[in-house]
Each structure stands twice: as C-alpha cells, then as structure tokens.
Amino acid sequence: MNKSVSKSIKQSLVNHLSSLKKKNPSFIIGVSGGADSMALLYLLSKVEAELFVVHINYGLRGEDSDLDQELVEGMCTEWNIECCSVRLESAHAKVENFQKWARDERYRIFRDIKAYQKADFIATAHHQDDQLETIFQKLLRGSGIGAWDGMQVVEKDIFRPLLRISKEEIYTFCEENAVPFREDVSNQENKYARNLLRNKVFEEFEEFFPGWRNNILELEERSKSYQAALDIVFEKVFNGSGIELDSYNMLDEVLKAEVLKKYILTLNEDVPLSKGQLLELKKIGDTQTGTSIELGECGHLYKEREQIFFKLSDLKQKDQSLIQKNEIEDGLVLNGFSFYFSSESKPGVLNLDADCLSWPVTIRNWRDGDSFNPLGMEGSQKVSDHLTNRKLPSSLRENARVLCGNDGVIYSVLFPEIASNGEFGTISEKVKYNSHTCSYLIIQQVV
Template sequence: MLKEFQDHIESRLSFLKESKLLIAISGGIDSVVLTQLCVKSNLNIALAHCNFNLRGDESDADEDFVLQLAEDLELEVFVESFDTKAYAEENKRSIQMAARELRYNWFTELSEQLKFDYVLTAHHADDNLETFLINFTRGTGLEGLTGIPEVNDIFVRPLLPFSNEQIAGYAKSNKIKWRDDSSNKSTKYLRNKLRHDVIPILKEINPSLLQSFQNTLSNLNDTSRIVEDAIEKFQKEAIEDVSNQHIKYKVEAFKKLAEPKAYLYEIFKDYGFTQWDDILNLLSAQPGKYVASATHRLIKDRDVLILTNSFSDEIYEEYIEVLDTNTTLKIPNGFLEFSEVDTIDTQHHENCIYIDKALLHSPLTIRQKKQGDAFSPLGMKGKKKKLSKYFKDEKFSLVDKENTWLFCSDDNIVWVIGKRADDRFKVTDKTKHILKIELIQ
C-alpha cells in the first residue's frame, strides 16, 4: 500500500510534497496509518488531535496515545480539549454535528495561525460510500451524490482511493498500533448502522462494490461538470444586476427554460432554501412575494427575482446621531462626509448634496423609514410627498427600501441618502453657510 500511496501523491497530489501539512489524528486506525504513510513518504507533517470529552477515560487515553505516537515519530503535536456537549446544547446541534464544527473550526484556525498549507484527513473509500448512502437516504441533488471531495480548500483526503480493508491490512502487516473508538460499534448513529448492517450485505451481493462505486462517482462527477458549465452559461444571461446587497435575475430567462425548477435549485441551493415549489411559483407571483431561508430571501419584484440576505420583521427604531457636522460618519451603507464649503459644484452627483446649514436643527439623525414619513423632493418647491409614494414612483424594490437611509433634522427628512434631497433645506442666495454632505461607498 505504501507504494500505491506514494504513486497517488505523485500523480494526483504532488503539491503536498512541497507543503507544510497538519494531520487530523484521532488515534484510530485510519489516521494512524495516514500518519505512518506520510512519515515514510518524507512529507512535512505535524499532528492535531481533538479531545471531545465524550467517552470519559477512553477519550483521555486516546489523547495520551497520540502524544506518545508523536514523541515516537518525533513529530510536533497540537491537542485541544472541547466541552462538546455544552457546545451542542448552546448551538442546538447534534453531538456529531457539534464535534464536526468544533474540529474543522479549530483545524482552520490552527492552519491560519501557524501557516500550515493543508490539513490532511483520513477519509477513505468506505467513508465515501457511507456518505453517498447517507445523502441518498435523506434526499439530495446531484451534488450530494458526487462523493467526498479529495481537495476542498485547505482540506485534503489522500486515502480516498483506498478501502478500509487495505488500510487494516497495512496496519496489521506493519504491526502498527492504534486505538479503537467504542462508539463506532453503536448502531444508533446512521453512519454506523450503514457501516455494520447495510454495506456488508451490499458487498456480499457485489464483492467489487467499492470499485463499482468509484466508477459511478466518476460518471456522476463528469455529469456534475456538465451541469456546472450549463448553469454558469445561463447565469451570464440571466443576471441583470449585482451589488453588495443583492443579485437580480431576469424572470423571463427562467420562464424560457424547459426545466426552470432544476435551474432554480442549482443556482439557489447553497442559500438554505428548501421550498422549491414555492420558489418556482415566484416566477408567476405578484411583486413583493418572497421565499425565505434562515439566511436569505428570494423576492419577486416586477420582472426580476432578487436574492438578498435575510431580515428582521421588526420595524427599525434604531438611529445614528450626528453630533458633528465637520467630520466623517460611518453608516450602514457607507460613510457620510460632512464639510463646509464656499461654493456648490454644479457637476455633483446624487451621492452628494449641498444644504443651508442654518436650517438644520437638533437632533440630527440617520435612520430608516417609518410609518407616515413624508418630504418635499428637491425641485417641488415645498410640496409634500409621502416617502412610500416616492419609493413606488421610483420603482424601489423591497430590498432597495430596506437599504435606504434618511438624514433627518429634528425628524424632518433632509436627504433620502444617495437619492433625493429635500427642497426645504436647499441653498439659496440668502445662505451664509453651505454644508456639503457626501455618501462614500
């Protein structure tokens, strides 16, 4: 197996030979064999072990084993102890999910702090099959059936081509010691149930199951790349606008497709959505309708779908007080720069206004819209207009409204920031002090 491992590194993962590597080691057979193979292949490695404190003395014995192994192999080792149960309860996670988050967060942090190029994990071919079956039984799209990625950002899995049987055979023939995790024998976890009860039957039916599975994965990954190319080409045609707050997609582009639901799924699957029939119905829904996930919204607005971050249903009551009109103030959508000037630049853009400073009255605040807001748009000579009507006339989307901020004097709107100034505060021939306010984004 050593020769096969080295050939695999040479042909597929040669970048590891020149890299500083961190091995995620539990003390179990897979990670210990990975460590031994890397040592014999002269890779530059250190070890990282997580003690999740879930199995009492057994967890501590695993830690002691890893420390001794590192000493025997003259390797640097890092150990972190976690209160996994407390983390799971606090973050409403299963124990398995909590342990996963804790270890991957720590590995990432460790690699950043100590300049490791990659983190190696000991996932192998049987793990890949288990993951495939878990995703299959829970329901998934194509991405859930393409297996564990061999390289995913800083995480690399050099043992993916090798079976559990090969790893066990190498460990026994080389008299390698390891620790057995007693929790791996329990079938209360889905992965273990598949490992102990289902996969042995599948291997009995097809002794070449893993090879057949590898061929299937190869075919599915080829298909996945075709899908990715099609989605990328479609998005170039469908995206109308991109900003820091949103991405706008042309509704008509989806309606022209033979299978719009499939494209909607592929484009928006990574934003936490699950209600795919509701999302499909947005294509013909009234403006303002939306579907929300925990993190994002997809909003129908006239002839576009707008993807934006999630929001709170609460009315905004917070405000930012302007204490100095000769400074730069940070606001949610940029910076407001205040300065007194002698003249007006007639070529100024909508992100800049000039007002009569003497007309301002405290308190000066930056806030969002509220019920009943009205102002006198510049040029309308004192005529009032409801802010809601202004938004409608200007065809503001729901996202535009949520990201619009107001500069107010004693709660009177002076400027719909970045859009329209109020006529009541304009500079006239009687103005003695001109205040320039500019939005910098």
C-alpha cells in the same frame, strides 16, 4: 503480504500532494489514534511538509480515550512531530446530536490552530468507505443527483489524500509498515447512522448485490457530469445580475429548481434550501412583476420585469470569505459581486491589476479603523469617511465590503448599492492598471 498496497498508497499521496501546486505545504493533521489517521500521519511524516498534529480527547471512553491520546503523543514524539491534545468535556455528550456537535467542535479547533500556526491545509483521514457511506446516506435522504459527488480530495483548505483508499487497504498498509493504532470499540455500536450502515446494512449487501460498492461510488462521476451540464444551462439563463425570465420559463420543473438553487448558493453557500422551499421558489416565473417570495431570514426572491433576482438579507451577508486565485479563473459570484479575469480592461466595472494583488484575497465587511489609498488620491483615507463622501445613506454604509490581500492591504471598497455618482465601488491606487498590465481582475455588481 502484498507490498503493492503500500507502494500504491504512497504514490497516491505523491499525486495528491502535487495537485496542491505548493512546494513544502504545511498541514494541521487531525489524528484520533485509529488506523486511518495513524496511517495518514505516517505517510505525511515521510514527505517534505511542515506538520502539526491535533488530537481531540472527548473523554467518552474513560481509560481507552486516554490511551488513544498517549499513543498519538508518543508516536509524535518518536517521529519528531509537534503535537497538541485538546480535551473536551464529556458532559457535552448529552447534546441532542452529539455527532454534529463533535464535528463542529473538532473543525473549530482545527481552524483556530491552523490560523495560529499559519498552516496551509487541514489534513483528515477520510477514506473510500467514508465516501461510500456519505453518498449512500444522501441517497436515503432523497438528495438530488447534484449532491451525489460526496467529498473531494481537495476542498478549499481541507486535504483528504486517503479518499480513494479502502479501509481494508489502510489496515494492510499499517500492517506492512508496522504503524501502531488503536481500535475504537464504540464504532461497533449501531446508535449512529454510519455505524448501522457499516456494521449491518453493508454486510448484507455484499451477499445479495455483488459489486454494489463500485456502483455507488460511480455515482460521484455521474453527479459531476450532471453538474457540468447544469453549469451550461445556468450560463444560458444567468445574465450577470439575475435570471432571464424567458429562458427560465423554457426549462422543465426540475431544472427550474436546480437553476434557482445554484443562483442563490453562488450568492451565499450557507443559505439553507429544502425541497419544499425550492418547490415554492420556482413558482416565481408564473407570478406578476413585483412579486416577492420570502426565504425566511435568509432573503427573498423577486420578479422585476423580465428578470428574477435574489436579495440576501443583511443577516446572511457573510462577514468574511477567502478567495483563492484559481477560484476566479472560471468566474466567481460572491456577496452580490462577480469576479473574473480578463486580458483587457472593461468599461463600467472595477479594473484591478491582478498581478499587483497578494493572493489569496479576502472579501469582508469593513471595520472601524480600516483605511486605504483611493484611486486618484494622495495618501490614505478611512473607509468610513470614503463611504460618507460617496453620499451613501447611513443605513447602507454598514453593509459595504472591502477586498483585501494576503498582505492586509485593502484593494477595493465595494458598495452595497450604486452610489449617487453611479459608482458601486472604489479601487486603491496600489492596484490600478497601466500600459504594462497583462491581467485584469474585473469586479462587477450583480445584485
């Protein structure tokens, strides 16, 4: 046996854990009972971390599904790890896209349990072969180079420490460390795209295209380089509130579509954008002032004088978004506001003392009963009363947002449009800056 495989995988985990920059993190771990997730469970059981295992039993393989559950529960008992199993009705297998339904249900359960357990991350056992399949499918579906980056080891609250480890190496690791696992025989069925690629297409490639795996995986780095270049272009055409028309019209057709896509997704990453929609949207540069192009129920792109703007529909305003401190370091645009740090205060914007905030912060719709301590006022005031006092039309009040900390304190109320007094928001007394403030969180309205 090549003991270097186990040593390499263990060191890889240590490196990835250190990148989380959190001492003794807590994880919700999705464990199916297969080699990948059992290897991950074994690895994490050997480090200083709080673990909670979740096993999903879809009941599709009868006794085999129950044996998977028994293995996971048994090993968790042996390794002294808290575990829960969730059974989903197999009748749902009749949905049109079972794989998507299963994934959505799986992550819904993970997130519900993560919130209940107050865990830091959801750990999954995605590995290098999964990454290969992800990138290859994107190529076949015609995704642009910007989408070839595949999955990331750390992606918001998802942790994938095996992403650089091949399936073959995982099998070797399990053998070297006597990690028990079960094989899912349904993985040999080719009715799903991933199985077809894994079981037939890729096997043929090995003979005719030696080294093809590394070539596909290298596209991830090319995609990152492309994204870095696109960021530079975007900074040249985005002025903080919209796209500068003169700069936009100087771009070639491909970059026009990419810039508009980036602009729209910074406002809301859940807006669906097809190739056809982008082809239609990029025509905005050649239209007359006042022209508006609808994007279904998501919003509309419009041209106003020398700028291009995108306005989200009320239906697409996300109810809640979690913002980590490191996400703001390079600047963040979200829900019509830009967030960035500064070493000094700025005029015409909201200035918060960044060191007074409990991170991560959340931006969400205001709710009945919300109250805060407005700047310059003694005591608290209901957000609803504050919006009324600021003379915001009733039709706009419901779209106001609040920025609150991990401690639940509301730090700022953000208006959907500039109020009659010229304000677009109010900060709390609790986060006002003073002569000792070293770091400012700047909030600016961009749309």
